[in-house]
Amino acid sequence: MVTLSNEHESDTRQRLIEAAAGMFVEQGFNAAKVRDIVAHAGANIAAVNYHFGSKEGLYAAVIQYHSAQAIEVLSQQAGDDGGRTPAARLHDYVRTFLKRLLTQTPQFTMSKLVAREMVEPTAAFGLIIEKFVWPQYHALQAIVRTIAGEKLSEELVRRCCLSIVGQCLYYQFARQVVACLDPEFGYGPADVERLAEHVVAFSLGGIRQSVRTHAGEAQKSHSGHVNDR
Amino acid sequence: MVTLSNEHESDTRQRLIEAAAGMFVEQGFNAAKVRDIVAHAGANIAAVNYHFGSKEGLYAAVIQYHSAQAIEVLSQQAGDDGGRTPAARLHDYVRTFLKRLLTQTPQFTMSKLVAREMVEPTAAFGLIIEKFVWPQYHALQAIVRTIAGEKLSEELVRRCCLSIVGQCLYYQFARQVVACLDPEFGYGPADVERLAEHVVAFSLGGIRQSVRTHAGEAQKSHSGHVNDR
DNA sequence: AATTGTTTGATACATACGTTTTAAACGTCC
DNA sequence: GGACGTTTAAAACGTATGTATCAAACAATT
16 A cells, blocks of 8 residues: 555456456356456456455455446436436336346446345345445335325335336346247347336336226225236 | 165155255255255265266256146146136236245245246256246236237237246345345235235236337337336 | 165265465565 | 565465265165
């Protein structure tokens, strides 16, 4: 830390973080091997221990590095809630969410790491939830609530939010399955755009139907099966 | 194979399969350790190699064992397509799907193994897709198509199906996240039943909205953003 | 009861992987 | 320009884990 003047500032450290991020995103924390990471980074295996102490330390550094820009992006987008329609805001939300999640570029690494943590939690799980999942979830909750028009219970709003993110995340979690079931589906910008259109339309219909069903349920006690027969 | 008369028929083998199934479901193929499995089965570590040749062989045996009853169940339910409403059939589908997926009992192990294969494929992936995912997917496709009333393109039917199963699978993939976002949610029969109600209502609304949007899109070229403003 | 094929138990082996060590190279400051 | 702290390189270490070995125990047939 004494060397604060020169510009290289440990180039290896940076390359390690970038290489590790790619491996962690593609393979997950456990499947990614330290030797593979350093090979991709063109560094020696001791570098990870020197710079980060351990594999977990490297993972923490990856998260911290990508957290910075990700949080910055989140706070930026929080501003433009202007005079948009609730449906338009949902469309923005889903499109942004899907683009970050499914886009193949090394950009928006954080979104993919968050998705990884969801299905294969590590020590960073709590932090991820607090810093990314909760804020994103609250933003979606607010949008859904405005669409539902205060008529949905807290619980049903939650369910709708989970239905929306579940639709999106499935394309990331189960890429291999999607590739089998829908071989024509690609992950380019245009494909993601069209997918967003579908998810938004589907979810808007879903939210409105939930509102209707909920109203019906409220009167007819809890007999269920509103639209089933 | 010469000893075909007595009833024990390798009790250890069976205990290994059951113990392994539990571990594979809970931890996945790679995270489940052979020594833990044999410990839970009360067997020796050599037994797995004798009976199954390898860890992969054990996994294959687990799949084969649970495939039998699972396929039997699938063929049974295929019969009762009777005079039900499309919506009722969707409700049956979703409820059955969720119950098998989320129920904590060792029953319906196959559904949980299939879910595991989706996010963490193994050598058995192809077989799983062919034997379970495709048939289930086609059944859902047929239901969605009858609900949509032949007005949806092949592609949009696919998207709707993926939206439906995505909603369901999210509760299994991301249990830890659901536990954080919705601490009150449980995985008991009543909770799953209510979740099914929501998913069905949401999806029915989603399908219908997709139909409407699709009709609108067909006329207004492909400018998108039908309900956004 | 003896023999033979089958199953189990304890241990050993081989490899993969995270981590640590030790020496050399590099850059900075006096 | 030399000394000292910093960074890298190569190899080694320890453990975890899947797999193989080999003798003992068991069951069945004659």
